[in-house]
Amino acid sequence: MFDNESLNQIKQSRNEWEETQLKKTLAKFPERKEEFTTVSGEVVNPLYTPEDIEWLDYNKDLGYPGEYPFTRGVQPTMYRGKLWTMRMYAGFATAEESNNRYKYLLEQGQTGLSVAFDLPTQIGYDSDHPLAEGEVGKVGVAIDSLEDMETLFEGIPLDKVSTSMTINAPASVLLAMYMAVAEKQGVTPDKLRGTIQNDILKEYIARGTYIFPVEPSMRLITNIFEYCSKYVPKWNTISISGYHIREAGCTAAQEVGFTLADGIAYVESAIKAGLDVDDFAPRLSFFFNAHNDLLEEVSKYRAARRLWARIMKERFGAKKPKSMMLKFHTQTGGSTLTAQQPDNNIVRVAIQTLAAVLGGTQSLHTNSRDEALALPTEDSVRIALRTQQIVGYESGVTDTVDPLAGSYYIEAKTKEIEDKAMEYINKIDELGGAPRAIDMGYIQQQIMDAAYKYQREVETGARIVVGMNKFQVEEESPKGLLKVDPAVGNLQKHKISDLKTRRNNELVKEKLEALRSACESDENVMPHILEAVKTYATLGEICGVMREVFGEYQQSVII
Amino acid sequence: MNSRPIRVLIAKPGLDGHDRGAKVIARALRDAGMEVIYTGLRQTPEQIVSAAIQEDVDVVAMSILSGAHNYLLPRVVELLKQEDADDMLVLGGGVIPDEDIPGLKEAGIKEIFTPGTPTTAVVDYINENVNRQ
Numbered sequence: 115m116f117d118n119e120s121l122n123q124i125k126q127s128r129n130e131w132e133e134t135q136l137k138k139t140l141a142k143f144p145e146r147k148e149e150f151t152t153v154s155g156e157v158v159n160p161l162y163t164p165e166d167i168e169w170l171d172y173n174k175d176l177g178y179p180g181e182y183p184f185t186r187g188v189q190p191t192m193y194r195g196k197l198w199t200m201r202m203y204a205g206f207a208t209a210e211e212s213n214n215r216y217k218y219l220l221e222q223g224q225t226g227l228s229v230a231f232d233l234p235t236q237i238g239y240d241s242d243h244p245l246a247e248g249e250v251g252k253v254g255v256a257i258d259s260l261e262d263m264e265t266l267f268e269g270i271p272l273d274k275v276s277t278s279m280t281i282n283a284p285a286s287v288l289l290a291m292y293m294a295v296a297e298k299q300g301v302t303p304d305k306l307r308g309t310i311q312n313d314i315l316k317e318y319i320a321r322g323t324y325i326f327p328v329e330p331s332m333r334l335i336t337n338i339f340e341y342c343s344k345y346v347p348k349w350n351t352i353s354i355s356g357y358h359i360r361e362a363g364c365t366a367a368q369e370v371g372f373t374l375a376d377g378i379a380y381v382e383s384a385i386k387a388g389l390d391v392d393d394f395a396p397r398l399s400f401f402f403n404a405h406n407d408l409l410e411e412v413s414k415y416r417a418a419r420r421l422w423a424r425i426m427k428e429r430f431g432a433k434k435p436k437s438m439m440l441k442f443h444t445q446t447g448g449s450t451l452t453a454q455q456p457d458n459n460i461v462r463v464a465i466q467t468l469a470a471v472l473g474g475t476q477s478l479h480t481n482s483r484d485e486a487l488a489l490p491t492e493d494s495v496r497i498a499l500r501t502q503q504i505v506g507y508e509s510g511v512t513d514t515v516d517p518l519a520g521s522y523y524i525e526a527k528t529k530e531i532e533d534k535a536m537e538y539i540n541k542i543d544e545l546g547g548a549p550r551a552i553d554m555g556y557i558q559q560q561i562m563d564a565a566y567k568y569q570r571e572v573e574t575g576a577r578i579v580v581g582m583n584k585f586q587v588e589e590e591s592p593k594g595l596l597k598v599d600p601a602v603g604n605l606q607k608h609k610i611s612d613l614k615t616r617r618n619n620e621l622v623k624e625k626l627e628a629l630r631s632a633c634e635s636d637e638n639v640m641p642h643i644l645e646a647v648k649t650y651a652t653l654g655e656i657c658g659v660m661r662e663v664f665g666e667y668q669q670s671v672i673i
Numbered sequence: 674m675n676s677r678p679i680r681v682l683i684a685k686p687g688l689d690g691h692d693r694g695a696k697v698i699a700r701a702l703r704d705a706g707m708e709v710i711y712t713g714l715r716q717t718p719e720q721i722v723s724a725a726i727q728e729d730v731d732v733v734a735m736s737i738l739s740g741a742h743n744y745l746l747p748r749v750v751e752l753l754k755q756e757d758a759d760d761m762l763v764l765g766g767g768v769i770p771d772e773d774i775p776g777l778k779e780a781g782i783k784e785i786f787t788p789g790t791p792t793t794a795v796v797d798y799i800n801e802n803v804n805r806q
Contacts, residue, residue, distance in 0.1 A: 233688035233739055237715075245717065248744030249688050322690015322714045362693045449693070453788040486788050488770055489740075562696055569697050573791045582789045591771035598740060671713040673683075673699045 154365035205230035230254035238657025241606030363565020371538025395437030415473030701792030
């Protein structure tokens with residue numbers, strides 16, 4: 115960006131400034147801290163100048179939005195054309211109650227749905243399974259069969275909204291249920307838009323809702339890639355998620371490094387299964403976190419985009435620009451919210467929203483102020499959605515593309531995160547790839563070390579969390595939190611037993627046996643899961659068959 | 674004077690997979706000189722009680738964020754009673770609404786640590802309240 119002569123001049127003037135101006139001030143007014151670091155623990159210099167970005171080649175490293183390496187965004191006009199999808203993650207209790215919440219959010223101007231499933235659903239258990247006791251409908255909606263799914267989307271035209279489903283181990287089953295509901299509404303699969311999370315590697319690393327061992331899990335994922343590339347072409351078949359890895363305590367650079375390493379594993383697995391990279395890569399999507407360190411976070415998204423573009427082009431030989439584009443959903447950082455003075459969380463979420471938007475996100479979920487206490491109430495969800503709308507319509511940051519580009523700090527930081535993330539990817543490659551590195555506990559250990567370091571900083575007061583370790587007040591218990599009725603568990607149990615008396619159980623058995631044979635062979639399992647779902651076989655029955663064939667994953671415990 | 678270090682079982686009951694808090698507490702207790710055993714995810718109350726007895730722990734500390742605490746935590750206390758092991762100090766932590774805390778304490782969970790609690794508070798509480806022969 116700068117020629118040598120200008121750089122020399124700048125170097126000279128900076129030296130002068132440091133020797134005279136800066137020294138004089140520091141002698142009188144020392145800085146607040148000995149060292150300034152980002153939330154991730156990276157040192158921040160007092161000042162950034164063109165010297166920090168002398169490596170920057172505009173065309174090679176930044177280029178134009180919508181063009182390789184996509185540092186400045188994946189679309190040429192970004193938010194000037196269309197704002198990001200405002201997609202609030204929601205779901206609790208029964209399909210009926212969640213359906214009401216979705217309709218409320220759509221009325222409030224939300225533009226996409228995002229389904230939260232309860233833990234039994236995420237782990238492939240029906241609501242009447244002993245391990246589901248106490249968990250039904252708690253952190254998301256309980257879905258046991260196609261009937262629940264029909265209720266969940268009742269009155270919501272599936273050709274008009276896009277739906278994201280946070281579902282991983284049983285992603286194939288929920289996608290099949292979604293397709294079956296659409297079919298009943300007269301919507302063909304090629305019209306369906308949305309995303310299934312379908313990212314099992316981060317479940318082993320950070321989130322814990324795995325079912326099967328690594329190999330069959332990877333096979334299910336490639337089966338979905340293959341099936342959708344033919345029949346559900348507009349569907350994002352995976353959302354490779356750094357979100358949960360960050361929530362588990364890693365740094366910004368680790369979030370990028372570990373997430374892209376997982377992405378590499380999926381691409382390798384699909385190529386090994388015989389798929390052409392340009393057939394499935396355009397449908398890969400990503401999911402990142404937004405924490406409080408605004409400028410570090412903006413740099414993180416830009417770094418992730420550039421690094422993925424380079425990996426897809428150079429490592430995997432992708433040809434289509436769409437295969438090299440990193441599109442991502444963002445969620446504000448749940449773990450950054452405090453139970454103390456919950457209204458402060460509205461401000462944190464606003465900063466994080468700015469980070470995601472200045473970083474060029476494609477869709478965004480904003481957390482609600484009361485999430486460190488319970489599931490959000492309707493009021494808090496509305497404020498969280500309004501935060502996005504205010505940033506989108508009032509702040510002006512959406513009027514030009516990638517407005518922070520060219521900032522000495524942002525560009526230096528983008529490069530630093532890219533380089534650090536690449537170091538993690540190289541290390542994981544050395545260990546034999548992400549699945550192997552997870553098996554060895556390498557990734558989990560790195561995250562734990564970072565999480566513990568952060569916790570120490572908060573406890574020693576080296577890092578300030580307003581309202582929690584500084585500026586505390588005496589507080590009353592918050593009122594009006596959302597509670598899920600414990601009766602939901604029994605209600606779901608009744609629904610299942612009632613369903614089992616009404617459906618054609620012979621047909622269910624037949625379809626489940628066909629699925630079993632497919633699991634035992636190399637055949638794609640998706641068509642069989644779809645058939646089984648349509649007979650109203652339950653999620654637990656379908657996952658049960660796969661459990662019997664594939665076995666279950668055993669976690670290696672790392673502390 | 675008991676010279677054996679305090680033994681603590683950190684457990685994740687139920688299906689919730691978020692264990693950052695459990696692991697951070699485990700490390701902090703270990704740094705404070707305690708012996709820590711972590712069960713890993715998805716433990717039933719029966720499994721937790723059996724591990725606690727087998728490992729002969731002084732403290733059972735459970736972390737839960739999924740909202741299933743009102744069912745799972747009292748169940749552990751109940752099973753410990755059945756096994757005559759209710760001298761163990763039982764603690765809970767995680768996203769647990771204030772209004773649920775009195776009921777849980779009544780059920781025999783001695784203390785509940787909610788988000789934002791410094792790890793030192795947990796260390797101190799255990800040191801002061803552990804019941805050892």
